[in-house]
Amino acid sequence: MDPQAAKLIGAGIAMCGMIGAGIGVGNIFGNFLSGALRNPSAAGSQIGNLFVGAALAEALGILAFVMGILIWIS
Amino acid sequence: MADPLHQFQVTPLPGLDFGEVTLPVVGTVHLAFTNSHLAMTIGFLIVVLFLTLVTNGAKVVPGRLQAVGETLFGMIDGLTESIIGHDGKKYFPFVFTIFTFILGMNLLGMFLSFTATSQLAVTATFGVITFGLVVIVGIVKNGANFLKLFWPTGAPLLMRPIVGLIEFFSFLLRPLTLTLRLFGNMMGGHIALKVFAGFVATAVIGAAGWFGVLIFPLALGITIGLTALEFLVAFLQAFVFAVLTCIYLNDVVNLDHAH
Numbered sequence: 001m002d003p004q005a006a007k008l009i010g011a012g013i014a015m016c017g018m019i020g021a022g023i024g025v026g027n028i029f030g031n032f033l034s035g036a037l038r039n040p041s042a043a044g045s046q047i048g049n050l051f052v053g054a055a056l057a058e059a060l061g062i063l064a065f066v067m068g069i070l071i072w073i074s
Numbered sequence: 075m076a077d078p079l080h081q082f083q084v085t086p087l088p089g090l091d092f093g094e095v096t097l098p099v100v101g102t103v104h105l106a107f108t109n110s111h112l113a114m115t116i117g118f119l120i121v122v123l124f125l126t127l128v129t130n131g132a133k134v135v136p137g138r139l140q141a142v143g144e145t146l147f148g149m150i151d152g153l154t155e156s157i158i159g160h161d162g163k164k165y166f167p168f169v170f171t172i173f174t175f176i177l178g179m180n181l182l183g184m185f186l187s188f189t190a191t192s193q194l195a196v197t198a199t200f201g202v203i204t205f206g207l208v209v210i211v212g213i214v215k216n217g218a219n220f221l222k223l224f225w226p227t228g229a230p231l232l233m234r235p236i237v238g239l240i241e242f243f244s245f246l247l248r249p250l251t252l253t254l255r256l257f258g259n260m261m262g263g264h265i266a267l268k269v270f271a272g273f274v275a276t277a278v279i280g281a282a283g284w285f286g287v288l289i290f291p292l293a294l295g296i297t298i299g300l301t302a303l304e305f306l307v308a309f310l311q312a313f314v315f316a317v318l319t320c321i322y323l324n325d326v327v328n329l330d331h332a333h
Contacts, residue, residue, distance in 0.1 A: 062258030
């Protein structure tokens with residue numbers, strides 16, 4: 001296989017890490033929403049935790065993204 | 075058409091390139107005032123000017139501008155207070171500085187053609203400063219007890235060295251994840267913006283033929299939506315950086331009563 005093509009395919013495959021981040025962020029927001037609908041009065045105080053959790057889950061997807069970019073431009 | 079990565083290039087501003095300079099300790103460096111410097115300087119000036127303006131004519135009943143400043147201040151104040159606790163006031167200036175500076179640069183990136191926080195060197199500096207402060211505070215405050223951070227008393231005795239080792243490596247990874255989160259979010263967002271803006275340009279100049287009539291409204295709508303999302307992300311990433319700084323500081327400040 002042409003090395004250039006293999007590199008681009010590898011960069012694309014590296015993006016698969018985003019799948020996990022998507023599942024994680026979706027889980028966090030879905031569970032927050034179901035919890036918030038059960039007890040709306042407590043939901044407001046947990047917004048900070050919600051975004052920190054989302055950012056932590058998202059960071060792992062970002063690692064995959066950075067890896068893909070690095071493979072692409074190297 | 076310029077590729078989406080073109081916006082991240084650091085170039086010396088015209089007339090401010092000083093060429094190769096030999097410094098006493100560092101050696102030979104290429105000295106220049108680049109667009110990255112300019113973006114950071116403007117971000118710094120905006121933060122300082124804004125806070126000066128807010129506190130200059132401070133009234134008991136705040137006006138609109140003062141209310142914005144007080145909300146920002148109160149938010150970070152509440153953050154340090156609720157996460158670090160009683161000692162939080164001591165670390166408030168650091169957290170507030172980092173928060174406002176990152177927020178200023180992130181938001182400025184939405185208006186300029188260059189985002190300072192999409193440079194790995196800039197975010198890495200923030201990550202290393204935060205990590206260094208956490209380590210220094212931990213050692214100064216706790217001495218040798220600092221190592222208790224890696225000795226989980228909640229785990230069974232047999233598992234403690236293994237869990238401690240994992241804790242240690244996850245501690246060392248903190249500056250890396252802090253750096254890459256901010257960098258990746260800003261770079262990814264701006265690449266996506268530029269790619270969809272490129273679709274709009276492709277459709278408008280007629281490179282896509284009659285198909286452009288379909289592409290144009292779709293791509294323009296997505297660009298507008300992404301711009302709104304990027305403003306949210308710009309604020310959120312600054313906020314998350316501040317929250318994580320507080321959490322990491324809390325680990326070492328309240329080492330004795332947290333574990």
